Amino acid sequence: MAENRAPRIAGRMDRIQPFYVMKLLARARALEAAGRSIIHMQVGEPDFPTPEPIVAAGRRALAEGRHHYxxxxxxxxxxxxxxxxxxxxxxxxxxxxxxxxxxxxxxALQLLMSVLVDPDQEVLVSDPGYPCNRHFVSLVGGRPVPVPVDAGSDYQITARHIEQLWTEHTRAAMVATPSNPTGTLIGREAMTELAAAVRTRDGALLVDEIYQGLLYDGEAYSALELADDLFVINSFSKFFGMTGWRLGWLVAPEGYVEAIDRLAQNIFLSAPTPAQYAALAAFEPETQAILERRRQTFELRRDYLLPALESLGFRFPAKPRGAFYLYADCSALTDDSFRLAYDLLEQAGVAVTPGLDFGAHRPQQHLRFAYTSDRPKLQQGVTRIAEFLGR
Ligand SMILES: Cc1ncc(COP(=O)(O)O)c(C=O)c1O
Structure with missing residues (x-):
């Protein structure tokens, strides 16, 4: 009989952290199971179902047996x-x-990290930023270098950061516009400068455009308009409302596609086939009209929630212009945002994401609010927070 041995987990897993919000979420579920009402302002996916034309196309693919690789x-x-x-x-x-x-x-992020980054090479990632990015870097043996970003640069990495932080070991920089968790953008000019700064250093620039369709101020553009030597990542998850279908894409400079293909053959074989057939309907005018209406709904929610939270003492020194997140500076209310998130859940029945999930740069001063619930729920959430704060 084999003894009960401790599992031997590879050392790289020490660098892969769970989401703190999962702990809060588990607690939220327990409270809900006990009959408490919880307003969810922590969810990073649209509350809308996948648009019907996409679902219908997926159904047809399944019915017609199109489910091979x-x-x-x-x-x-x-x-x-x-x-x-x-x-x-x-x-x-x-x-x-x-x-x-x-x-x-x-x-896409996994493929690009694997194809671009050698062990011990550095990759610049914004802090706060999407937490998985640094883990993707670690997974391939690279070293994520968090770049502390503040409202002064719209919480984004700029060419100036590249000049200051690029070393002989740096291989790449990763940015997202609109960003998670801040909803802030990189403008055309700043992106052009960023691309030039990275190019001069013979590095790779990865631009995550997965919230591109969810823009409320200004004109949407793709970094591909500005340069064709960078890597763009996008997804059917957020704007297209297909999170669970697991489908995204990347656009790479031509010379990289063969290596990406070779690795994709080995680790994925293919993206989910029914989802790919379904996604063919995503660009149809009928679907685009549905998605545009949803974009407008998200915009209205932002326009409601932002001033409502400001009136309670939260601050937004850089305007969130896209995605469905507000990254609130709560330093006027607390010096411990994790505690505040915990108290909001326990005492007010409102679930939000603590800054801790997005990096190490002033996380205790920030909370992320997601407006992925309908307007009445958001209003209820605001009322509960106001009562909790004694406003
Ligand atoms: C900035 C950013 N990039 C990438 C992803 C990954 O999304 P998916 O794998 O569903 O396309 C997310 C998900 O929240 C995200 O916020």
Whole structure:
């Protein structure tokens, strides 16, 4: 009989952290199971269902038996449709061969890190920023270098950061516009400067555009309009409302596609086939009209929630202009945002995400609010927070 031995987990797992919000979420579920009402302002996915034309296309694919593997780079017609999207939306002529369809943009990030970063090479990531990015770097043996960013640069990495922090070991920089958790953007000019700063250093710039469709101020653009030597990541998850279908894509400079294809063949074989057929309907005018209405709904929610939270003492020194997140400076209310998140859940029945989930730069002064609940629920959440704060 084998003895009960401790599991031998590889050392790299020491650098992979869970989401703190999961702990809060487990507690929220327990409270709900005990009959408490909880307003969820922590959820990082749209509350809307997948648009019906996409679901119908997925259903048809299943009914017609289209559930075998596709090429590792994706269904050729979907790659063409994605290239067509860049043409119609941004006037770009993009070779479909540069588009690789992936299992979520998470799959794209994994592929790119693996193909670009050697062990011990550094990758600049924003802090606060999407927490998985640093873990993707660690997973391939690279070293994530958090770049502390503040409202002064819209919580974004700039060319100036590149000049200051790039070393002989740096391989790449990762940015997201709009960003999670801040909803802030990188403007065209700043992106052009960023791309030039990285190019001068012979590095790779990865631009996460997964919230691109969810923009409320200003004009949407793709970094691909500005340069074709950078890597763009996008997804069907957020704007297209397909989180659970696990489908995303990347656009890479031509010379990298063969290596990406080779690795995708090995680790994914293909992205989910029914999801790929379903996604063909995502660019249809009927679907786009549904998505545009939802974008407007998110915008109205932001326009409600932002001033409502400001009136309670939360501050937003850089305006959130996209995605569905508000990254609130709560330093006027507490010096321990984790405690505040915990108290809001226990005492007010409102679930939010503590800054701790997004990095080490002033996390105790921040909370992330997601407006992925309908307006009445958001209003109820605000009322409960106001009561909790004694306002
Ligand atoms: C900035 C950012 N990038 C990537 C992802 C991964 O999303 P998916 O794998 O569903 O495309 C997320 C999810 O929250 C995100 O916020």
């Amino acid at each position: 596709t090429p590792a780079t994706g269904l050729p017609e979907l790659r063409r449709a994605i290239a067509g999207f860049y043409h119609d939306r941004f006037g770009l002529d993009l070779a479909p061969e540069r588009v690789v369809v992936t299992p979520g943009s998470s799959g």
